[in-house]
Amino acid sequence: MKGVLLVNLGSPDSPTAKDVKPYLDEFLMDERVIDVNKVWRNILVRGIILQTRPKKSAEAYAKIWWEEGSPLIVISERFTEKLRAQTNMPVALGMRYGSMTIKNALQELADKGVDDVLLVPLYPHYAMSSFETVVVKVMEDQRQFFPNMRLTTLQAFYKNPDYIKVLSKLIADELKDFEYDHILFSYHGIPERHIRKSDPTGYHCKIDGSCCKVNSVAHNTCYRHQVYATTEMVKKELGLPEDKVSSSFQSRLAGDPWLKPYTDYEFERFPKEGKKRLAVITPAFVSDCLETLEEIAMEGKKQFLEAGGTDYKHIPCLNDNDAWVGVMAKWVNEWQVTGALPS
The missing domain is CATH 3.40.50.1400 (Rossmann fold)
Known part of the structure; x- marks a missing residue:
């Protein structure tokens, strides 16, 4: 059974x-x-x-x-x-x-x-x-x-068309009444060494901004490639302008380098560049949790507004x-x- x-x-x-x-x-x-x-x-x-x-x-x-x-x-x-x-x-x-x-x-x-x-x-x-x-x-x-x-x-299932469509629909619905300057796809952060450890070839993943775009079996277990692919597919599905969408990584421990750019650094940077109305989505999770509700929805909003932002919207996870x-x-x-x- x-x-x-x-x-x-x-x-x-x-x-x-x-x-x-x-x-x-x-x-x-x-x-x-x-x-x-x-x-x-x-x-x-x-x-x-x-x-x-x-x-x-x-x-x-x-x-x-x-x-x-x-x-x-x-x-x-x-x-x-x-x-x-x-x-x-x-x-x-x-x-x-x-x-x-x-x-x-x-x-x-x-x-x-x-x-x-x-x-x-x-x-x-x-x-x-x-x-x-x-x-x-x-x-x-x-x-x-x-x-x-x-x-x-x-x-x-990061690139499954059904998943991309339902995620895109959620984002579109949440943004209907929100005028934004920028949409940030903030993903859970991991140490760079995890990317290299997960590379079955032992040589493909260089975390240099180019290896994710070169087709490889390593992509099957490459978190960095997969999250960027999700962002790109949603961006294409919704027809979002290239200059209004980016990805970043939240939550990290001190010590070894983690995937960049860091979300908290982006919260500080955007207002200085005139991006004062920000929408944030956290697609590494399908269910809202401590990391999305406290770190991003609460602390992230506080940091962004204190840095000079004016409007901040946290888009919930797919949840139920x-x-x-x-x-x-x-x-x-x-x-x-x-x-x-x-x-």
Whole structure:
């Protein structure tokens, strides 16, 4: 029997330092998130970061927490319920980190007789710290606890025409009543070394502004190429002027260089160039979360306005948008009937 497993990032159980600390520990101790020697990772995370970060992160979570709970969890659950209504397959939701474990989600499917699972990492782009770690964790739990269960993975859908159309429609709808000088596609940041590590050829990715435009098998696992491709495809779909659209990268840790340009630097730069009415979209996520709601919608707006901007609009993620649910339903139902996956 076939079934669907949706996996998103996860969340602490409450916006308190007590609950944030174990969540951050699990997240930051993931070798695909902070990819250094385990001894050094332990020192960095448990000896340094977790001594101060939980309190600060809890304060940030408290600013965006909903009455129903974590926005990411609530939105993901709403999306799951809507998807269930459009397929006759069992659909389970798990999180890579936190108490809504992947193991429990797999058990939910197994209890319903599912032995053939379509894994859907809820990330449009491939990165070792998001898409890859989800796939690896699901495979580990499947091998250990559900050895007779078959897994098929929906690949990163960053350039799928259905996804591009529904993302573009969302952006167009949100911009109907907003006169903008510029649209910024702000993506989650990752260290440059992750790009090189994910390059199967070992030589293609140079992060020099040109390699992303030269066709290569490396693009299948290149986060940088994929996010820029998403921006270009949406820009083409909506007929957006070249000089009014750009991409940047948010969230980073000190140390090694991360993908540039940095979103916070762009917030400072745009007003100085006369771009004082800014719209920001965060397509690395399909569900709004701490990074989109606090870092971009709140702190980003404050920074932009203090730098001289006059109007700022944060465009929400696809969340449980009915058209987006319809796209996912189309994909999973086609897999159920034909075994084929979208390209």
